[in-house]
Amino acid sequence: MRDYFTVAHIMMASDSNEGVIICACKGIRTCLLCEEFKGKGQLKEAGPQVVHHFLYDPVLRLAVRQDGEPASFPFPGVFLWENFISEEEEKELISKMDRDVWNQSQSGRRKQDFGPKVNFKKRKVRFGGFSGLPGLSRDLVVRMQREPTLAGFRPVEQCNLDYHPERGSAIDPHLDDSWLWGERLVTVNMLSDTTLAMSLEQGLAELGLAEEVRVAVRLPRRSLVVLQGEARHRWKHAIHRKDIRGRRVCSTYRELSAEFLPGGQQAELGAQLLNIALSFQGTPV
Numbered sequence: 001m002r003d004y005f006t007v008a009h010i011m012m013a014s015d016s017n018e019g020v021i022i023c024a025c026k027g028i029r030t031c032l033l034c035e036e037f038k039g040k041g042q043l044k045e046a047g048p049q050v051v052h053h054f055l056y057d058p059v060l061r062l063a064v065r066q067d068g069e070p071a072s073f074p075f076p077g078v079f080l081w082e083n084f085i086s087e088e089e090e091k092e093l094i095s096k097m098d099r100d101v102w103n104q105s106q107s108g109r110r111k112q113d114f115g116p117k118v119n120f121k122k123r124k125v126r127f128g129g130f131s132g133l134p135g136l137s138r139d140l141v142v143r144m145q146r147e148p149t150l151a152g153f154r155p156v157e158q159c160n161l162d163y164h165p166e167r168g169s170a171i172d173p174h175l176d177d178s179w180l181w182g183e184r185l186v187t188v189n190m191l192s193d194t195t196l197a198m199s200l201e202q203g204l205a206e207l208g209l210a211e212e213v214r215v216a217v218r219l220p221r222r223s224l225v226v227l228q229g230e231a232r233h234r235w236k237h238a239i240h241r242k243d244i245r246g247r248r249v250c251s252t253y254r255e256l257s258a259e260f261l262p263g264g265q266q267a268e269l270g271a272q273l274l275n276i277a278l279s280f281q282g283t284p285v
Helices: 032-037 087-097 134-147 265-278
Strands: 012-013 018-022 051-059 062-067 072-074 078-081 109-116 117-119 124-126 154-165 169-175 183-192 194-200 212-219 224-227 235-238 248-256
Touching: 018 194, 078 212, 087 134, 087 183, 087 248, 134 154, 134 248, 154 265, 248 265
Parallel strands: 051 212
Antiparallel strands: 012 018, 051 062, 062 072, 078 224, 109 154, 117 124, 154 248, 169 235, 183 224, 183 248, 194 212, 194 235
């Protein structure tokens, strides 16, 4: 629906007397908006011709083969908590998020950031307008900390992302920063089911697989997922366009790395950031 893209989502610019519609996509990243108006055509997922597909079994904690002969291998570092929030909580959370401004992000997403301003290339952190995590997250963080997998989890940053199929929303395979962000990445999935695509482009030599290996981690609506260990540092994670079938909102929480914790080189800065974050008085920056 063209009218879904309001003035808040697109901007008009003048280039040699011709109107150009600009979205937030940069470089190789695209959404349905810029593909249509910039003539980039339908985005096709790049990758090798041969991909080995596995499905994550959260009970057995195995990656189970989906193509070819039956096979499986241990897949550590993923923890899935189904029904982490109730239907009533989900409704309240989304209602409160929608009262704040959603800013454009790349690949057809919208976002709300609650965290410090970071230059990862120069490894610099500044407070900017950071005033803490939002108040609506206080009870959720307490609930997380009661789970042994998340014992001692103290988030210093929260990022809300809004995905919509009409924008062609997606996020490319990537590894999160590990200079500032710590061991556990925690995401609450809301409004629709989706699939977290884990991938190793170089394959798995220990299994005799030379081509890309993908493990699909199904994320039910209102579930929480934790990535740590190999799933955090070795396997890239993504959300593909084809797996966004309805509006999806997620909140990702990140903790500090050891460098910013007691005993680390930037422990004082880390303490200041945590004091602000855990005041739960934040507004989007």
